Amino acid sequence: MSTPYDGKIGLVYWTGQSVRETSLEQLAQTIRDQMPNARAVLVKVADGADWQGKYDTKPALAINGFGDIPKWVNVLNQYNLEFHAWVVLKGININGEANRVRETCNSEGVRSMLLDVESGPGYFSGGAAAARDLIQKIRAGISPQFHLGLNLDARGAHPKHIHIQEWLPHVQSLHPMVYHKDFGLRVDVALADAFRVLGGFGLPIIPMLQAYNNVLPADITTGAKISFETYGAPGVTIFRLGTMGADEYAAVRAIPTSSRHARATRPTI
Numbered sequence: 001m002s003t004p005y006d007g008k009i010g011l012v013y014w015t016g017q018s019v020r021e022t023s024l025e026q027l028a029q030t031i032r033d034q035m036p037n038a039r040a041v042l043v044k045v046a047d048g049a050d051w052q053g054k055y056d057t058k059p060a061l062a063i064n065g066f067g068d069i070p071k072w073v074n075v076l077n078q079y080n081l082e083f084h085a086w087v088v089l090k091g092i093n094i095n096g097e098a099n100r101v102r103e104t105c106n107s108e109g110v111r112s113m114l115l116d117v118e119s120g121p122g123y124f125s126g127g128a129a130a131a132r133d134l135i136q137k138i139r140a141g142i143s144p145q146f147h148l149g150l151n152l153d154a155r156g157a158h159p160k161h162i163h164i165q166e167w168l169p170h171v172q173s174l175h176p177m178v179y180h181k182d183f184g185l186r187v188d189v190a191l192a193d194a195f196r197v198l199g200g201f202g203l204p205i206i207p208m209l210q211a212y213n214n215v216l217p218a219d220i221t222t223g224a225k226i227s228f229e230t231y232g233a234p235g236v237t238i239f240r241l242g243t244m245g246a247d248e249y250a251a252v253r254a255i256p257t258s259s260r261h262a263r264a265t266r267p268t269i
Helices: 024-034 066-078 096-105 130-141 163-168 187-202 217-229 246-253 259-263
Strands: 009-014 040-047 082-088 110-116 148-154 173-179 208-210 237-239
Touching: 009 163, 024 066, 024 208, 024 246, 040 096, 040 110, 082 096, 082 148, 096 130, 130 163, 148 163, 173 187, 187 217, 187 237, 208 217, 217 237
Parallel strands: 009 040, 009 237, 040 082, 082 110, 110 148, 148 173, 173 208, 208 237
Antiparallel strands: none
8 A cells, every 4th residue: 555655754843933944945945955865744734623823933834724835835845845734633623623634635735644643631532433523524525535644652552542443444544653762662662562553454654753852863763774674664754853953864864765665565563
């Protein structure tokens, strides 16, 4: 099953105040200069039913509605970068949250959408019925071919707490948060756990690696290589822009990408 992430490194963007740059052009230039092997930028567009711009402090970077998405798409395209979106879903305002996702997915140039569904305060607090209603409303309002990914914490009971079975029929890839330092694990162990838990669902797995909280830069390179070479991951994403400096940029540059990674067969786990 092909994905929009095949053979690619994606960089996660949260909000304007989290990065040093003050314009889209500066941000895109930093990526191209420092991490030329990165291809995709995953941009947070909404938090629940609110556009992310509500929480931003840099007008040039803020997304206050779907009308702001084309400027992101156009600038990133000029630097040979793809625009992918992500949202945090809460299951509180079902119609409002579904509308933010649908408006984004239906905007020209948006390559994919990650649905960040986590349990805990400030995250998904709806039950199974809310999850089912929300994802069905989202899918009904966008093209059947549009790629939705589920971004989740795959540890322990977390998948059960977000009612993963309600989301699975409507998404085309799984994006486990592999924040190994936060988990108190080596990056190889954290990846093994994520692929073991999610490997039976039959969907491509694109791990989201940790690049914050003073992670060893070498762990970024190692985590990506393991993802590609051991588990046949189509691609990897890295969380996040704004927490990375010269050493982290060098670690990303050291990640090899090639078409063979996209074609690799994930082992049975």
